[in-house]
Amino acid sequence: MTRTDPDLKVRMEEAAAWWARFQECEPAADDMAAWLAWMDQEPENAAAFESLNELALRIRQTRTEAPAVLQPLVEQRPSRGWLRNCVAFLSSMSFSNAASLPTRYVLVTCLVAAAGVALLFAGVPRLRLHYASDRPASGQYITPTAGQREVLLEDGSRLVLGGASAIATEFSAKRRMVRLLCGEAYFEVKHEVSGRPFEVDAGFATVRAIGTAFDVRKDDRHVAVTVTEGRVKIERKDGFLSGLAAAAGIARPQIAEAGRAQQVVIEPDATRLAVTTTDPVRVTSWRRGHLEFIDEPLDEVIRSVSRYSVKPLKGDDPALRSITYTGSFVPEHLDGWLEALQNVFPVEVRRTDGVTVIQARAPSTR
């Protein structure tokens, strides 16, 4: 879908008509086949449908999460016409005839009461919004790019959040759960006599710990768990292929254990969970204000660096994956680091729209 699509308005109305059909409790059986045919017709159709889908989901999510934000859409301003009529009616009343005053007084009272009832009804959807406030008690912590934050959890465990990272905590009588939503965090888990497990849910994988310290880093493609003290158990959640394999009766290793100075990298559809040896001091170097890498693919290095860079960085050129990087990064020396990158590797650094883009250099330029 592009801004220049001449049929955009028509296309959007069509997409919306399909979307509305699917909001029915029981859409007709033939609808889906016809919808699939429509989606296949032109790629812009699918994009239009998806953009409506997203907007509808976001409105619903806003209603649940932050109903106050939607207040402007809920408020029904009293119609100007109604006010004018009301004023006209009141001013047309003559108070010269004292005898008829009580009748008029009753009339005005009725009018005011009716307006009150009308406003009450206008307020109904607003009141219904507040049911959303009974959501489960949980904490959320977010750091900006280049930020770092230490969080002391209610059980005495401590965690340090890296740059551009977010977690949500859910503690109950049965378990201690932290969701790593994005970025990186270092955990020092307090052992509990009652044996309440401490779990970190990182999307593709869950890490279980009992009195231990470890680092979890998450991006779109993988989760890396590095243990600095004690032992942890890592369980991969069912990805699509592992779910299929399980249904077909083919076992896939889903659980790994890692001890001090060991690392497990979890990718959603990798065939096995491999435990490797690593240097935990290097992996957690971000806590001391710099980053260290040994033989890491350059695209991942850039993704890590971007969480600590004051300038937005982008390096998703697939060619960067085949370049391995060994070295360090100090946020204060960003410009020098970018300069060095261009000198050492076949890459170029360009600034477009305020974003610094790192990409493989075209072969002809050198």
Place this chain on the structure above:
Amino acid sequence: MSEKSPHPIEPLPSVENGTAPADLIEQLFRKHNALLVSFLKSRLRSEAEAHEVAQEAYVRMLQLERPGVVSYHRAYLFKIASNLAMDRLRQRTVQRHARLHEFVVDWLAAPSTDRRVLAEEEVATLQAAFAELPAKTQGIFRRHFIAGETLQEIARAIGLTDRMVRYHLAHALAHCRMRLGLEEPKT
């Protein structure tokens, strides 16, 4: 497709090309998963549940005895997914209140940052877009998105046909989308 039975699933035609069922389904997944999830999202109004049901549908396909040609399989895949979604929606009306908690959990588990609440400026744009719509259309949009009424409930309450309610709601959403600008959805 028969309209009589709610869940008509005819037997699959067999094919002697020797492709393993898991491979066929993997192909289906790679080719059609985005479309399937898009459909399920619109039905189930939850990203996480859409992915769950999609996966369940693939597993069901795998359990079918005779694998067929991929292009033919697609209709089956969507049929199965649609039935699974229907089952979920029926269960959901029973446990409407438990959904709130799930919704919050879904949001927390959402993989990307594009699933976010509307910003205040966006709501301001929506408000302006709203003012351009007829009062009846505005009311229907509010009843559905803010008060959480189903299309059928709205139709009954204001004495319109289901088809007209659908029309108003579709028009309102399309209009809002156009006014909010057309940034590419990040999927």
